[in-house]
Amino acid sequence: MKIGIIGSGYVGLVTGVCFAHLGHRVICVDNDVKKIAMLKKNHVPIYEPGLEEMIRENVAAKRLSFTTRISQAVSQSEVLFICVNTPPKENGEADLSFVETVSKEIALHLKEYRLIVEKSTVPVQTGEWVEKTIRNYQPRRALFDVASNPEFLREGSAIQDFLKPDRVIIGVSNSKSEKILRKLYGPLKAPILVTDIKSAEIIKHAANSFLATKISFINMVARICDAVGADVEKVAQGMGLDPRIGPSFLKAGIGFGGFCFPKDLSAFLKRAEKLGVGFELLSSVLAINEQQKQYFVQKIENHLWNLNHKTLAILGLSFKPDTDDMRFAPSIDIIKALEREGVHIRAYDPQAMKKAKSIFPKIEFTANPYAAMKNADALVIVTEWDEFSNLDWKKVKRLLKHPIVFDGRNQLNQAEMKKLGFQYHGIGRPR
Numbered sequence: 001m002k003i004g005i006i007g008s009g010y011v012g013l014v015t016g017v018c019f020a021h022l023g024h025r026v027i028c029v030d031n032d033v034k035k036i037a038m039l040k041k042n043h044v045p046i047y048e049p050g051l052e053e054m055i056r057e058n059v060a061a062k063r064l065s066f067t068t069r070i071s072q073a074v075s076q077s078e079v080l081f082i083c084v085n086t087p088p089k090e091n092g093e094a095d096l097s098f099v100e101t102v103s104k105e106i107a108l109h110l111k112e113y114r115l116i117v118e119k120s121t122v123p124v125q126t127g128e129w130v131e132k133t134i135r136n137y138q139p140r141r142a143l144f145d146v147a148s149n150p151e152f153l154r155e156g157s158a159i160q161d162f163l164k165p166d167r168v169i170i171g172v173s174n175s176k177s178e179k180i181l182r183k184l185y186g187p188l189k190a191p192i193l194v195t196d197i198k199s200a201e202i203i204k205h206a207a208n209s210f211l212a213t214k215i216s217f218i219n220m221v222a223r224i225c226d227a228v229g230a231d232v233e234k235v236a237q238g239m240g241l242d243p244r245i246g247p248s249f250l251k252a253g254i255g256f257g258g259f260c261f262p263k264d265l266s267a268f269l270k271r272a273e274k275l276g277v278g279f280e281l282l283s284s285v286l287a288i289n290e291q292q293k294q295y296f297v298q299k300i301e302n303h304l305w306n307l308n309h310k311t312l313a314i315l316g317l318s319f320k321p322d323t324d325d326m327r328f329a330p331s332i333d334i335i336k337a338l339e340r341e342g343v344h345i346r347a348y349d350p351q352a353m354k355k356a357k358s359i360f361p362k363i364e365f366t367a368n369p370y371a372a373m374k375n376a377d378a379l380v381i382v383t384e385w386d387e388f389s390n391l392d393w394k395k396v397k398r399l400l401k402h403p404i405v406f407d408g409r410n411q412l413n414q415a416e417m418k419k420l421g422f423q424y425h426g427i428g429r430p431r
């Protein structure tokens with residue numbers, strides 16, 4: 001099939017490349033001239049494992065191309081995916097102005113039937129607005145349908161998530177749209193759930209909010225564990241063995257970050273409020289997540305006493321491992337709070353240091369984890385990159401001024417750390 005992807009950011013690029021990989025012919029659009037020029041040279045503006053190679057392969061096979069012109073995508077493609085940013089406004093609501101602009105542009109170029117699919121995460125009833133906008137702005141009265149097909153891609157495993165999804169959600173208003181989307185996703189052989197458009201829109205916000213709720217829930221349980229000397233890892237294991245609960249997203253730590261959870265939760269909450277539904281549970285989930293970062297800073301302070309003029313070695317800055325994404329990373333609030341206390345910070349991250357430099361002008365970045373530790377008062381793990389599990393701990397002990405580790409992600413084996421002579425402080429783990 002011929003597909004147009006409008007918005008070649010994270011979601012758009014991964015979606016476009018994966019559809020091309022499935023054999024469809026894809027044209028990716030973006031109004032960022034520099035980005036399109038880069039992509040035309042097979043350079044990828046984001047770090048996502050496997051993406052660059054896949055782009056190269058599909059461009060060479062002539063299944064994938066890039067343009068800055070929406071008109072080209074509209075005239076060439078049977079299906080158009082809206083993948084533009086829906087960033088948070090100051091009050092937490094989703095800013096849908098890019099969705100509106102793109103809808104108007106599609107309308108202007110519409111000459112024959114097209115299926116227009118919202119892929120970006122949008123609040124419920126956005127589909128109705130997209131339809132109204134296209135109807136109002138199209139000069140030629142061409143036929144079209146709108147559908148919702150939310151993405152569930154996780155950064156770092158986005159390609160796998162696309163090609164082997166747990167489910168594909170298709171929100172449609174008629175069988176014609178359903179047929180087109182079923183054909184498009186056919187090669188994946190994944191379970192497909194067909195709903196109306198509004199339900200599909202809600203599924204995305206509800207799923208992310210529920211996962212975030214699990215995280216805040218276990219983080220509160222971790223605080224109880226800390227208070228009595230119990231082990232949250234065991235508690236989560238015991239809870240997760242109940243198939244009604246399940247083991248995933250029960251990892252206690254310093255809270256969730258990234259461009260999806262905080263933003264989607266706030267947007268869902270705001271949308272609910274506008275609909276007259278007070279969803280206080282979600283306000284608490286967000287509040288717990290904010291506190292969790294301060295809880296970690298407090299833990300460091302409780303064990304190091306005065307933080308002024310102390311040096312901390314921080315490992316990991318990105319919001320989670322295997323990405324260079326710093327958006328809403330817990331490291332930001334944690335480091336800023338430590339800096340306010342007068343801490344000198346030396347930090348290392350395998351991928352995110354380039355992006356982190358503009359966020360933290362005062363901290364010292366090091367070329368490897370060991371260089372961050374030299375003479376530091378303690379070691380602090382903020383993001384659980386694999387390479388931190390396999391550090392040479394004898395060397396670490398020699399380098400640190402004191403063998404103290406604050407593990408914000410419960411990444412390390414507590415018993416082993418103690419055996420090696422470290423003072424180990426996880427989240428919700430017995431001392």
Ligand code: UDX
Nearest residue numbers: 151152153154155249250251255256257258260319320
């Ligand atoms: C998420 C959703 O998983 C994905 O389906 C959606 O499309 C986009 O949002 P992503 O933001 O890439 O994906 O990351 P994810 O792996 O879900 O982690 C989100 C945050 O939660 C990270 O900061 C992570 O460290 C944290 N987290 C996750 C925990 O603190 N504990 C957990 O048990 C799981």
